[in-house]
Amino acid sequence: MAMVNMRLKVINGLLLLLIAFGCNKTSNLYKLPSGKQIEVNSISKMDFPKGDSALVMNYETDISIEDMPELRKEVDEIWEVFQKDVEAANLKAAAIRAVHNENDGFIKIGKGYGFIFIKQDDGTWHWLDDEEK
Numbered sequence: 001m002a003m004v005n006m007r008l009k010v011i012n013g014l015l016l017l018l019i020a021f022g023c024n025k026t027s028n029l030y031k032l033p034s035g036k037q038i039e040v041n042s043i044s045k046m047d048f049p050k051g052d053s054a055l056v057m058n059y060e061t062d063i064s065i066e067d068m069p070e071l072r073k074e075v076d077e078i079w080e081v082f083q084k085d086v087e088a089a090n091l092k093a094a095a096i097r098a099v100h101n102e103n104d105g106f107i108k109i110g111k112g113y114g115f116i117f118i119k120q121d122d123g124t125w126h127w128l129d130d131e132e133k
Helices: 002-022 068-088 128-132
Strands: 028-031 037-046 054-060 093-101 110-119 125-127
Touching (some): 037 068, 054 068, 068 093, 068 110
Parallel strands (some): 054 093
Antiparallel strands (some): 037 054
């Protein structure tokens, strides 16, 4: 009986640790030139077997994904700052992925959209969306 109680205490303790660490957010707030703050969840380099590597930023936005003109304005401002990181990493491709969470519950439900940037041979950067239009 004592062994069963000890196991239950250990299991309960492990569950509490999992819950505590699982709820811990590792995102960072970044201040944009306008003063607006965005919550960046990650920035990482992605390597592609058939193409250039890219620096990818994932962030949370309060703008609906359906409101593309406003979202594009926000990403324009983010790109002003993020472009320096991409160039410092000597990369020719980047992505900014916006995620709009539609609830505040324990399980997040949301939509996302990725904006792709490609550096041209002349050194200028272009939105991939602009090239497709």
